[in-house]
Amino acid sequence: ALVGMGDLFRHEQQPEKSSSFYRQALAKDPGNGRALTGLGFLAKDQGKVDEAKEDFRKAMEADKSDLRSRIVYANFLAGQGHVRQAIALLKAVPAKAADLRIPVKIAEYEVLIGQNAKAIALMHPLELQKIPLPDIYLVLAKAYQGSGRMPEALDAATHLASMEGVPPVMKIVAARVELAGRNPGKAKEILDSIKDVPHLPSSYWLSLGEAENGQNRPAAAEAAFDKGLAVYPNNPRLLLALADTEIFRKKYGEARKNLEKLLDADPQNPQSVSHMGMLVGI
Numbered sequence: 001a002l003v004g005m006g007d008l009f010r011h012e013q014q015p016e017k018s019s020s021f022y023r024q025a026l027a028k029d030p031g032n033g034r035a036l037t038g039l040g041f042l043a044k045d046q047g048k049v050d051e052a053k054e055d056f057r058k059a060m061e062a063d064k065s066d067l068r069s070r071i072v073y074a075n076f077l078a079g080q081g082h083v084r085q086a087i088a089l090l091k092a093v094p095a096k097a098a099d100l101r102i103p104v105k106i107a108e109y110e111v112l113i114g115q116n117a118k119a120i121a122l123m124h125p126l127e128l129q130k131i132p133l134p135d136i137y138l139v140l141a142k143a144y145q146g147s148g149r150m151p152e153a154l155d156a157a158t159h160l161a162s163m164e165g166v167p168p169v170m171k172i173v174a175a176r177v178e179l180a181g182r183n184p185g186k187a188k189e190i191l192d193s194i195k196d197v198p199h200l201p202s203s204y205w206l207s208l209g210e211a212e213n214g215q216n217r218p219a220a221a222e223a224a225f226d227k228g229l230a231v232y233p234n235n236p237r238l239l240l241a242l243a244d245t246e247i248f249r250k251k252y253g254e255a256r257k258n259l260e261k262l263l264d265a266d267p268q269n270p271q272s273v274s275h276m277g278m279l280v281g282i
Contacts, residue, residue, distance in 0.1 A: 002028070002035070003025045003034045003035050006025065010042060015042050033060070049080065056072055060073045067097075067099065074109075103123070103126070104123070104139060107122040108138075110122070111142050114146065119142075120143045123140050137160035138174075140153075141153050141157045141174060142173070150181050156177075157174040161190045168194045171194055172191070172204050172207055175188075175207045175211070182214070185215060187214070188215065191207055191211060202228055202232040205224050206228060206241060209241055210241065218245050221241075222245050229242065236265065239259075240258075240259075240275070242255075243259050247275065255275075255279065256279055259272055
């Protein structure tokens with residue numbers, strides 16, 4: 001109950017109350033892995049990297065058979081750039097103790113370091129078994145795309161997008177694979193299937209705008225980029241995409257203003273410099 005209250009307040013972004021409940025749980029049971037994991041997340045959210053790492057490590061050590069705490073620690077390590085260490089941590093799990101999360105996570109990490117063939121080798125047998133786990137097809141879509149095998153990447157993306165209960169962030173990845181495969185209409189269909197979701201990431205608006213541009217609807221693309229920038233002001237990818245669309249629509253003044261924002265933030269950005277060069281003399 002104490003850990004549950006800690007989790008509740010953490011999700012409600014009340015770190016002091018959350019921490020209090022976690023520490024009460026640890027006072028009763030110093031080896032409470034869930035409480036240690038909760039403290040790790042709190043520390044991570046506050047930018048206390050070393051403290052978070054130690055809490056996650058302690059949580060894993062508290063119960064070495066608990067796969068969740070091991071995966072949380074591995075995710076943290078991968079997020080800090082220690083991907084090979086994360087892979088080694090999960091490979092250390094005995095085969096008899098592992099479940100599907102372990103090979104899927106290892107494959108996910110392999111993609112992060114460009115080892116797409118290894119990721120495919122891990123996931124393809126699971127694909128053949130038709131296991132209804134979206135994460136498998138997410139990894140395959142990325143790995144096949146990274147290997148230049150677009151037909152297989154598109155198949156994986158289509159399968160992923162068609163599955164029940166797929167989180168929006170996964171659908172966005174599927175849409176981006178479709179965009180890479182020059183299927184803007186299909187990408188738009190996938191993005192349109194994401195309904196009534198608050199706090200969509202910037203990649204949603206970027207993908208939606210690119211899908212509209214791909215279907216020769218620059219006004220709709222501009223509207224999508226504008227909506228994204230209303231939520232994520234000065235997002236460089238959205239600003240550049242918007243400026244590009246404005247140049248296409250001969251709205252040179254607006255494009256120049258957006259490129260100036262980008263150059264103010266990063267004067268040496270080659271894409272911004274190149275786009276601004278297009279406007280010289282116009």
